[in-house]
Every structure is written in structure tokens, then in C-alpha cells.
Amino acid sequence: MTIDRNARLREIRNWDDYFHLAIDAPEIGREARPGQFVMVKVADGPSPLLRRPLSIHDAGASGIELFFKVAGLGTEILSRKKPGDPLDLIGPLGKGFTVTNGMKGKRAFCVGGGRGIAPIYFLARELGARGLQTNIFYGGRRLVDIPLRDKFEKAGIELLCSTDNGSFGFGGLVTELVGLELAKTKPDVLYACGPEAMMKVLASLAAKHRVPAEFSLESVMGCGIGACWGCVHRIKNESGDGWTKICEEGPVFPGERILWP
Amino acid sequence: MTIDRNARLREIRNWDDYFHLAIDAPEIGREARPGQFVMVKVADGPSPLLRRPLSIHDAGASGIELFFKVAGLGTEILSRKKPGDPLDLIGPLGKGFTVTNGMKGKRAFCVGGGRGIAPIYFLARELGARGLQTNIFYGGRRLVDIPLRDKFEKAGIELLCSTDNGSFGFGGLVTELVGLELAKTKPDVLYACGPEAMMKVLASLAAKHRVPAEFSLESVMGCGIGACWGCVHRIKNESGDGWTKICEEGPVFPGERILWP
Amino acid sequence: MAITKKSVDLTTDLGFLKLRNPVLAASGTFGYGLEFEPYLDLEKLGGFVVKGLYYEPREGNPPPRLVETASGLINAIGLQGIGVEAFSEKVLPKLRRLKTAVIVNVCGADDDEYAAVVEYLDKQEGIAAYELNISCPNVKAEGLCPALSPRTTFDLVKRIKAASRRPLITKLSPNVTSIVEIAKAAEEAGTDAIALVNTFLAMALDLETRRPKLRNVFGGLSGPAIKPIALRMVYQVASRVRVPVIGMGGIMTGADALEFLVAGAAAVEVGTVNFIDPDAAVRIVAEIESWCEAHGVAAVREVVGTIKVF
Amino acid sequence: MAITKKSVDLTTDLGFLKLRNPVLAASGTFGYGLEFEPYLDLEKLGGFVVKGLYYEPREGNPPPRLVETASGLINAIGLQGIGVEAFSEKVLPKLRRLKTAVIVNVCGADDDEYAAVVEYLDKQEGIAAYELNISCPNVKAEGLCPALSPRTTFDLVKRIKAASRRPLITKLSPNVTSIVEIAKAAEEAGTDAIALVNTFLAMALDLETRRPKLRNVFGGLSGPAIKPIALRMVYQVASRVRVPVIGMGGIMTGADALEFLVAGAAAVEVGTVNFIDPDAAVRIVAEIESWCEAHGVAAVREVVGTIKVF
């Protein structure tokens, strides 16, 4: 956890409303684990006021990558940055996906829906490096919503794509595609990030198939560091079902601890 | 008076904190008279909220030029614009300096202090074109505060420069230099724009020498179009000494009507 | 068959007054209306409220009168104005020919002056309604005004309503503990509508000189900064009174205006934004229209008060 | 002879409490302090006020709890917290070792609960003072809280002051007609200091769903948007009461903080800015120091209340 005020945008690419940033931020890059996030300052002035949380899309010794969809003012401003522009990041924050050494040889299903693919790339790379077998699911509404197909391919990671409108890959919801695969192969673990509705269905699928699963939750975040109590989600704890800060205890939680709204 | 939302920055130059913009804005350019100003929108969002008033530094069929010193957030943002960037201007606003055809062959003193030189350039060109003889005074604190020397020279306009610290031209206040020249030559009219303290001294010099004088006043402006009553200055009117909106009735007023604070 | 663009019904009926659309320009931010003729068609507005008018001409406060703050503007104009006589003789004849609602913002140093203004204006034609400005924070010491107490609100509204032949909109101050209590006092006293909010009492300091940035020390805060508080007050009042509510405070876009309507305002006023974009009021009308079109709303009045509270 | 950098005396004496410098982190924006240890040295602060504490653990409001507005933030956390017992057992021991003033923000659903909190905490060591939070707008319906009336303020402050062995700072609400009246009630009741302002009751709407953006409907507005109103209130109160005033509302920089000091605050709290820059509080201390240095101010206390009003 550092505040890196000397981060610098190295490269920016986009497909439609989706943007990919490569950022020089060595300290954060070295510490980062899949499923963690950074808080990005998008403007100097008070508009918008707060930082924006973005998952770490990939990380290495030189820095991190981010992948986001323009959702409003903050991401819009971010999308207009130019290579060489300074960035102000806090991270890596939160607890990522559980990836342990003992998982070698096991099989993981990883599911990314829309912009939720962001942390899945880093996770997939990490799982591969640790010798897991992975099935990566990437779903979007239309073809333009799954722009990272090439990137996974170049990294030698095979994808199972779906589009709601059938314009590419499996035609239908990504959850249906996962359901079909689950009927064929039972993985040892399932990881997912995407719209809450998608994750909720995956959670019940995973429960039905008795597959341990982890989900990366989203919420409006005031601080990202556990100070504002803004980012809460209902999570089962030892002490009951409380409003739990997802920036601190999450954003990744085991499926069985999440109480979906 | 138009809102030109399609204005475009053609060129930007700077010397230190002083910036010169050439802007494509044909409609405003064609209408503009020396001493008028534009209201510039500096940001899309609410920070800063209001437009900023800037004198028209020069004008022609293709557009206008502005010359300003960075004073705070608004001018700072403006100074970071790039050629090709869109600009949103309202203008030309206010009543400019009185320049009539009957003035041919007469002599005018024009005095610009610091950023107050901005409207003086346009005025000097106009006076020259109408066949007046002009003595143009350009004063600043230091050499860096009188960056437009070359520009006047290239336009064939002779300058009498002063710097408070004596680093260039006359060493001392520009008002002293004007005082010395007034002792030698009595002009038919004096025009000035600059810090209020400077203009106040010039007003009393002009009165002493019985030279009709006009001054371009400054004030915080909310709207520039006479709607907010924010920009008032004490001005003698038929009906007494009232708070008068300088955006509407000014910003240029005859010296004898201005009540200096 | 040609597909015809469905036109949205923007008309707004306040009961005592029918407006072309729900967007009025707010008092003190739109001069006497005529200043805006170069920039927009005044007849495309729902109407406008002219600058606050006292009986006599008024000097206003010495400058500086304006200071910008984060997403806001503090003003201490102090209601400089030309008085009822000059208004009636020089301005009103020009406004009279406009096909739009002209509302006069009525001020007074004391109750008698408010009454005198209304009495004088009652003899003039071409005024659609009075907006009783009982809430200007820039005139008396530290923002004192009748709208700070239900008692003074009730008394003044009652008196002016009885004295006047025209519909009365009472404009409230946000600088109060319970806006609902004040609104109810105005309603009981017989106001035909309630407008809110006026500006928030505020100040700004120049650190270098250690002096207030406004010569008047205090001023009124307006603009986007205040919108969340204004919207809350409009919602609270609209759900508690029967008379129509005219909402305002920081409206910059059609979406902002629609939020006030959804929260219960029958119409809105737009203020500070007129300084930034002199054509903002008509843009906001157009944006409301487009939104209604895009959302299948046939008449804007269907949106009023449709807030869903979980 | 070497030129030594003149060091500025930043110490701040509230009478009942000496602070290293005038900058405190505000309650609810600084967790229990420990969350910030990765980002700043807690001992470089004047101190910090921990999150509002009820007697029992509290759930808080359902999300969404936060919404951004123009230069502002509305929160409706609803004082989620761990209660006095867990605080005293799990958190306080860690805070106790810090050489900085730890202030506890005391809450209660009714007067008895406030008293119970203070009674419990009085038995614990390592607390420099209590900040009586009589002004949280997020707990009862539509922002109701004791700080809205001089009577309830007086009664509660009097009772808690009598019940407690520690200095008492009373934190006021800005949602009132006369902040001076409330401050005077707190002073008369014996408070040792006054802190202001808490957040402004506000709301935001989602136009598409026509629902409030906060699940709780209402929330409290903080951040730069409110600074001009907060500064006005601090100035009004500081010039009317004898007890020290702790000012806050939208402070983002050392210059902002200094404005509050010039307006009469003896110390300041910084809130929302901690979310944006977790190291903001120490930056602000450093900025105050630099400003004093640059302006030949030997001790920051010399700046307090030096506003010049024409």
C-alpha cells in the first residue's frame, strides 16, 4: 500500500468505450496480487472529488495495467490522458483472489463479464504460472464488449467467449455458457468478476455443483482504504451478517460468505 | 454580441507567465472594436464556474487575439490549451475606446501597464490606421513583464518602455515616464489600461494637463453582459454617482467620470 | 405514412398561472430580461423573474460583490435596482409585449415597503405574478430576513396577499432549521406558490490580506455546490404542502431540472447558469424536451413528484 | 554564522488540551486512526477524532451510502461502529501508545446512551477529550438531532459535562437558522470547546430510476462545496463565544485551514480530504508551516482570529 504520485502513463489503447492503460508504477507493480485494485486520482481539482477504484489488470516489475469502461465523468477524464501524463495512484489495495501454491494441477474456471474481465487477465496469468489448468470465460453484450480477445490469445490463454446477442462465440449469457461447461467438467475452483446479477447466478451454480468460488464485488468507494465505511456489502462473518467494507476485507469474497441483494 | 461555441485556438505563444492566443472566431473578429472584451469559458465542468473576461488584443476577419497573464486557476487552464482546441467565447462585449474619424492628425498617448497592454495593441493599430500620431507607453515591473516589445516593433509601432527596476527602458514607474513626456508634448487624448493605481495617477496627470482621457477598468465579472450587477465601479452619471456596471457601460470610461477608490 | 416526431407537452399549470414550459429564469440572474435578448428568444422560456425590486431605487453594496468558490458563487449585490417607478415606466412597457410570463421579485426593507411595492405594481399591467422575496441574505446584517421565522413569514405573506390583486409566489430562504415549518407558514398565510431556495449565507476570505473577499463580508452562495441541499429542501416541502413548489438551486442542465421536478417541483428556476451561458435557459428547456421524448413521457407534468422512495 | 531555518511554533493550546499543531483529522473520515498508519505518521498530527461511537455496536445504513456531487460528497453511513466495549478492548490499547491527541466522537440514540458512552469511556485511559456528536444528520428521520435546538443542546451538554471527567467538545450542526444561538447554548451548558460544522442535510436523485441515490434518502454533504457556509458559521460563532472553536468544512489545503484560523478557529479538523489523499492531514500541517514561515509568522496561534473586517 503506497501512494504513488510519480506514476506515469506509458501507453493508452482503446476499443470503443473500453480503455487499456499501461502505467509505470514499479512499487505497486511489484506488490500487486490478482484481484487487488488501485484508487486513481482522475483530476486535480474538486470535480470529480473522489478517486476511482480500478482493478489491477496486470502487474509486473515496471508497473501495472488497467482496463476500464467509460462509465461517467471520472473514467471519461482518465480516458483522455496521454502517454507521459503523470498519474496519482494508491495501491495495491484490498485482498485479492486466493491463489496458493498447493493448487498446482488443479482446474479453475475464471469468469469475466464486461469490464469485469479486468482482474481476470492478471488472475489467469498467475494461475497459469502456478501450473493450474484454466477455463477462462469472457462474456459481453455485443462483440464490442469483449475487446480483450486478442490480448488473451497473444498471452496463450484460451478463451470461451459469449455475447448476449450471439455476434461472437456462444450466443447467450455467459452464465449459461458456464453452466454448460460445469455440466461437462467440474473445476476445483471458480473465480468471477462482473455485474452483480451475473455473479449471483454463478454463486448458485457453484454452490449447486459444490465448487468453491470467489467473487470480486463492486461498490461505490469513498476512500478504498477502510476509512469511510462507504463500500459495504452484506457478508457473513463469525459475528453474524454485517455490513462489511469490501475495500478492506474484499473486494474478493468466497461465494458462501456473500449475501446477495 | 454572439456566443461563439465554435471558436478554435490557432496558435499559442508564451513568455514566462504571459500568454498570447490567436483564435479563429470570425464573427467576433469582424465586430470587435478596441477596448472591447470577450468572456471565455475556461472549463466544461463547474471548476472554475464562471467565464473569464479578457480584452480583445487584436481582431480581424479571421478572429481575435488575446494576451493575458496567468493570475489564477482560470487563466492557468487557458494557458494549457493547445492549437486546435475548441474555445467558447462571448463577445465582443462592452463599449471600447472612443475612436472617431475626426481624430485624424491628432496625437494620442496610449499607456499599458503589465497585462493592461492587451487592448492597447489593438487600439494603437486602429489609431495608426486612422492617421493619428501615437506615443505608446508600455510599463512593467521587470523586463519579463513587457514581453510584447517585439510585436509592437514588427507592427511598426514605436514604444516608450519603462521597468520599475530599470532593467529596460526608462527606470521607474510608467506614470513618471508619461509625466515627463506630458511636460514636453501635450497630446489630444490619452488612453490607458493597467493597474488601478497606475490609472488613478494618469487620470490626475491628464486632468492637470487638461488632456481628455479614457481608462479601461477592471472588476470581477460574473456575466459580462449586464445581468449580474457584480462588476460595478463608481461612475458619475447624469443621475449622480452610482455603482455602474462596467461590463455594459464600460469597461472604458472617460477619466472625469471615474471616481477612484 | 411519415413518422412524425412526437412532440412533448411542456406546458405547466401552476393553477394561477399557465406557463409554456416549466423553466423560469431566476431573479437577480436575468437582469430585467432584456439583457438576454441578444442570446435567446425570451418567448421560449416558461417565463422569467426580474431582479428584486424595492420601492425606491437602491445603491446596492460596494464591490467586490462576487466571489467564486468550489462549484459555487457568492454574491453580495445587495439588491441594487431602479425602483418601482423607473421599472414601470422604462422597463415594463418593453416587457409587456413579450409573450412570456413576467414575474416581479418584490423586496422591502420592512413590511410597509413590500406592501408599497405591490400596491404600486398592482396599478401596472403586464405582470403575471409577484415573487415575494422574503429571503435575500444580502441586505440586513448577517442575512437577517423575514423567511427565517414562521411568524414573520406568516405575517408578511398574509399582509401582501391581502393587499395584492395578483398571484403570490413566496420565495424562501434555505438558512433555516426547518424549511417545512416556514413553507407551511407561508401556505397558511395564503401564498399561491412557494419558491425555494434563495442563496445560502456564506463568506470567503483572502488569506493574504486577511479580509473578507466580499466588501459586505457575507454573501449568498448559489450554483452547483448547493444543489444537493436545495433538492433535499424542495423534496421535503413539496411532499408537505398543497400549493405548487418552484424549485431551484444549482440547476445547470435539463437533467438537473428534471431531478427537481421528480422531487416534486411543479416548475424550476435557473439562476447562476445564466451568467455562464446566457442561452442556458432555452438549452435546458430543449434538454427537458429531449429527455421526455427519449423516455416516452408525453407531458412533462407527468414527471412531477414521481420520486420513488424505496 | 549559519543561517538556520526559523522554525514555526505550531503548538495549539485549547486550554484543556495542548496540541502539537492545529490540525485534527475529523470524525468518520479517519476510521480509528490506524487505517492511516501506512500513509502518514499519526504523531505528526495535532490529533484525530475517531469514528462516532455508540454504546452498542451499530449496523449503519444499507448501501449505497455515498454519492458524489459538485465539489462535494453526501454520506449516509449511519454511524456504523463497533461500540464502546470493542473500541476499548481492541482499538484503544493500540491508540494509547501514540503520542498524539486521541479524541472520541460520542454518539447516542437518546440522552441516556450519550451518558452511558461517556461513563464507560471515563474508565478507560488514553482519551484526550470527548467530541459530543449532537449533530449527525444520518441517524434519525430527516436529519433530526439535538443540535437543532438550543434547548436540547443545552440539556444534553449540561448532562454530559456533569457526567464526564474529560474535556468536552460539542460538535454542532450547520442545519440551523442561528448557529450562534446553538453555540451559546452549548457554552452556557459548560462545553469546553465547540466544533463545527458537521454535514449539511442533502439528497441526490437518480433520474433514470427516479430513486434517491442514497438508500437512506437523505445524507450529509461535506467537502469543498460547503466551505463558504462553514467558514461563515465559524466566523460568526468564534466572534460570539469565549470557548475555543474548532473549525471544519471542506478544508483541502493549508490555505483553507489558515482561513478558518484567521476567521477565529483555534484549531481545525479535516474530513473528506482524507479519503482523497490519505496523507492530506500531514500535508496540511506542512503547508501551514510553510505559509507561516513565508509570512514571518513565528507561531501559528498569532494568526487565530486576525480577520480584518474593513
Ligand SMILES: Cc1cc2nc3c(=O)[nH]c(=O)nc-3n(C[C@H](O)[C@H](O)[C@H](O)COP(=O)(O)OP(=O)(O)OC[C@H]3O[C@@H](n4cnc5c(N)ncnc54)[C@H](O)[C@@H]3O)c2cc1C
Ligand atoms: C474494487 C473495484 C474495482 C473496479 N475495477 C474496475 C475495472 O477494472 N474496470 C472498470 O471499468 N471498472 C471498475 N470498477 C468500477 C469503476 O470504479 C466505476 O465504473 C467508476 O468508478 C465510475 O466512475 P465514473 O466517474 O466514470 O462514473 P460515475 O459518474 O461516478 O458513475 C457512473 C455510474 O457508475 C456507478 N458507479 C460509480 N462508482 C461505482 C463503483 N465503484 N462501482 C460500481 N458502480 C459505480 C454510479 O452510481 C453511476 O451510475 C471497479 C470498482 C470497484 C469497487
Ligand SMILES: Cc1cc2nc3c(=O)[nH]c(=O)nc-3n(C[C@H](O)[C@H](O)[C@H](O)COP(=O)(O)OP(=O)(O)OC[C@H]3O[C@@H](n4cnc5c(N)ncnc54)[C@H](O)[C@@H]3O)c2cc1C
Ligand atoms: C474587462 C476586463 C478585461 C480584462 N482583460 C485582461 C487581459 O486582456 N489580459 C489579462 O491578463 N487579464 C485581463 N483581465 C483580468 C482577468 O480577467 C483576470 O486576471 C482573470 O479573470 C483571473 O482569473 P483566474 O481564474 O486566472 O484567477 P482567479 O483565481 O479568479 O483570481 C486571481 C486573482 O485575480 C483577481 N481577479 C479575478 N478576476 C478579476 C478581474 N476580472 N479583474 C481583476 N482582478 C481579478 C482575484 O480576486 C484574485 O486575486 C481583464 C479583466 C476585465 C474585467
Ligand SMILES: Cc1cc2nc3c(=O)[nH]c(=O)nc-3n(C[C@H](O)[C@H](O)[C@H](O)COP(=O)(O)O)c2cc1C
Ligand atoms: C448575483 C445574484 C443575484 C440574485 N438576486 C436575487 C434577487 O434579487 N432576488 C431573489 O429572490 N433572488 C436573487 N438571487 C437568488 C437566485 O434567484 C436563486 O435563488 C439562487 O441563485 C439559487 O439558484 P442558482 O443556484 O440556480 O443560482 C440572486 C442570485 C445571484 C447569484
Ligand SMILES: Cc1cc2nc3c(=O)[nH]c(=O)nc-3n(C[C@H](O)[C@H](O)[C@H](O)COP(=O)(O)O)c2cc1C
Ligand atoms: C463519510 C463520513 C462520515 C462521517 N462520520 C462522522 C461521525 O461519525 N461523527 C461526526 O461527528 N462527524 C462525522 N462526519 C462529519 C465530519 O467529521 C465533518 O464534520 C464533515 O465531513 C465536514 O468536514 P469536511 O468537509 O472536511 O469533510 C462524517 C463525514 C463523512 C464524509
Ligand code: FES
Ligand atoms: S471505500 Fe472507504 S471504507 Fe471502503
Ligand code: FES
Ligand atoms: S459582469 Fe455581470 S453585470 Fe457586469
